[in-house]
Amino acid sequence: MKNDLRVKNAIGRLVPTEVNGKTVIPYQGVGKHRPTGNKYGPRISTCIDFPDDGNKLIPSLKEALIKAGLKDGVTISTHHHFRNGDLMAVQIFDIASELGIKDLIWFPSASFECHEPLVKYLKDGTINRIEGSMNGALGRFTTEGGMKGTGVLRSHGGRYQAVQDGEVQIDIAVIAAPSADFFGNANGVDGPAACGLLGFALADSQYADKVIVVTDHIVPFPCVPWQIQGNYVDYVVKVEKGGLPEKIVSGTTEITKSPDRLLLAEMTAKFCDIAGIVKDGFSFQAGAGGTALSIGIYFAEMLKKKGMKARFARGGSNKYLVKMLNEDLVDYILDGQTFDLDGVASMRTNPNHKDTSPFTSYNYHGKGNFAQLVDVVILGATEVDVNFNANVVTHSDGVLLHGIGGWQNCLFAKCTILTVPLFRDRIPVIRDEVTTICGPGEMIDVIVTERGIAINPLRQDLLERIKNSGLPIKTIQELKDEAEKICGIPSKQKFDDEIVAVVKWVDGTIIDAVYKIAKPV
């Protein structure tokens, strides 16, 4: 990046004061940065410019993109509800490339392996940068310094905040929708590529200058429910295939069979029980992945045994959560993203399986959000340090391989637990310092590893509650030492001075920078 002015932020990380030509604010601490000014107001539309009969169908995505003003330098957004079955992003940039358009900014809500073909457009300058998660091949390419602009990583809530506050102005939003009508009303619960909901595209629909809905399933007006409201939509494109249904569903819908992970899950659930968190009317969120799923199952068993029920579970929904809802062990699923077809079906038919959005769940620049109401959230991390700071975007080798997702936003739950293995591939997970800080330690309450549980000293209340419980409570330093005893002290990854991406905190400030990894000598 050109501007090399850097300052140390409130968590001690050296971060740039300008990113992609715009001044940015260094992280100030949790709850310290107070935004000023007003939300972004998109251009006022008028019915004059829209067809009298409401029919916004356009023959092809290419025509729609051209009509929407595709040109050099514009920002194009997509959502990730189709997950690894997304067909939009590559098509959009294929079209842009064919038209010779350069320097685009891609603003996805997340990227997946299926987006690997975009590396060539990062190489040839069709895409200037990605503001969103840079996973897999895109992450590696970025960390090796290949991307022209600087990547910007935001949480799901931070993405909504950035759009709402006008930090990112989306020129063209492309919203792939499993079901839509000609007016642009759209949902994710119907159609051959049903994926559940479309909440990650909400900000895009509300704030983008031009909104294109793409679907392979047109229904007569009205498309009900209208998770995306046609009144925000400019064009509707009918395509042969809107997404690959077989790849929409996350692969991580089976409970773990790994004894280590099962142990993690069991310990975590037991901790929650002993700490008094599992009780009548409590609420929880557990991410995808085998460990998290297993914890949900333990919770369900506990509730059944105690004759209690939870008030709500936040999803990522899956068949196990749906089973809890159907067995009346939880009143509501507040779902941000469906992980399997049981989740999709339940959202379609059960009014207590409610779709949410990053606005309701995660936006820090709202009048509160749902994440802070959750009693306990169980998350993962790539690294944790002795101050409980945690990393989710890079591994210890410095390579960007994950997005933040809702992880940062979830830290605002009343109790945040990270379940991590003590080491991965003989590389310790608990470090003196994490490679990249995504979450400040003060927000992280408990670290559960297969060899013991560390409780943040800030949570004396929790320490008090689990006293004499027989749970293997250790200090975080003890856990780190234990890992190093087995794996040795890990060597430090070497970096160049060049910043390839920045990580935003939930309030839009810069919490950390990601550096170009040094070429092996």
Next chain:
Amino acid sequence: MKNDLRVKNAIGRLVPTEVNGKTVIPYQGVGKHRPTGNKYGPRISTCIDFPDDGNKLIPSLKEALIKAGLKDGVTISTHHHFRNGDLMAVQIFDIASELGIKDLIWFPSASFECHEPLVKYLKDGTINRIEGSMNGALGRFTTEGGMKGTGVLRSHGGRYQAVQDGEVQIDIAVIAAPSADFFGNANGVDGPAACGLLGFALADSQYADKVIVVTDHIVPFPCVPWQIQGNYVDYVVKVEKGGLPEKIVSGTTEITKSPDRLLLAEMTAKFCDIAGIVKDGFSFQAGAGGTALSIGIYFAEMLKKKGMKARFARGGSNKYLVKMLNEDLVDYILDGQTFDLDGVASMRTNPNHKDTSPFTSYNYHGKGNFAQLVDVVILGATEVDVNFNANVVTHSDGVLLHGIGGWQNCLFAKCTILTVPLFRDRIPVIRDEVTTICGPGEMIDVIVTERGIAINPLRQDLLERIKNSGLPIKTIQELKDEAEKICGIPSKQKFDDEIVAVVKWVDGTIIDAVYKIAKPV
């Protein structure tokens, strides 16, 4: 009003160029005024300022209003889903009066008889003006020149447009809600004062600086469905009674027994049938009131006989519409306001009974809206002129007695029918010129009276379709002459030069002015 600069607008009416100190745009013709600039962006909020546990409960409305910054000159909004059972407006201005606060602007989505006590606050300067409907006593008081500021009448869609575009900035929105949680999520389908939906408060929640939800029915988080999203809400107040359920329901839920009105209804339905409007998959909207209800029943009978079904009906919903939905004569009710308890129950339980809002249904400064997709809308009017211009806000005596409601917005349907009696109390309804123009004649296709049907000459297609049908087709001039033959030529109401209110068109321009009625000599 102070500034007396007036210009003739595109429909030939003399309108002011400044209203309440703000420059306004004279009506330019249908689809002629193109808005510029951006939507209003409310102040950016932050979770820092809201309770960690999400509990926004405040002990009383008074405290909430003070916390929300109640002071001289602010704009306070309320909605009218409780209809004549509203308890908020009078309470709010009682509190303001008690605190000695002056010059408030009341921005209701509609007013009812129950608001008569506010006349005293218009008199003593607590309220400067009403921007909204001035019905009953408020209308009479305004038309007699009693209100300090100038009234501004907007359609439901125009109200959303004005808020969205920043023409009206709401300082404090008070949203009475039949059911809510402590976070501010709220709906109208549950609780002892269930009124259906809360769509008229949507703009208020999205754009007001401070939002207060008032309810007599607190449920544990989450209040589902959240028709009002707590993420927009600042304070929640629990009161003994949020509204009077027995007065929420409109009195006009019985089909008419008047033979004249039944004739009107039958002729209208027959016209729609012969004109080819009633067909498989068609859509319709009929307002409240006995005539409109009866038309719905005729439509239902026709569909049953033909073995057809409608795609959607726009409500005001009522038991007759709900019956159609339950008998599978219509796929969806797209409901803006429930008129009876059958409507409320149906919205609560039937996913095909969808709540809508002025944003989805009526906002002219959106990317299209639902009103324009409706095949036929049947409305009333106080007066119609020989150019098909119509009035809904004043009677021929010049007194403001009605709001616009969704009337202007509905004119964008594919066929707009006004059903009116030829005369009321021996005063002809069809005139050379209406007292106040609310809808331009070019938008009004058909006038149905008990003595004949006039079709707008602009609709040659309709004239063609009903040729030789045996329907009593007349010119509008013939209908006028017929009325005058019976009632005599009506005398003209005398007005002072003072403008007491203006009527906005759906795009925010001024279509007409309402003058102070001259004192009888």
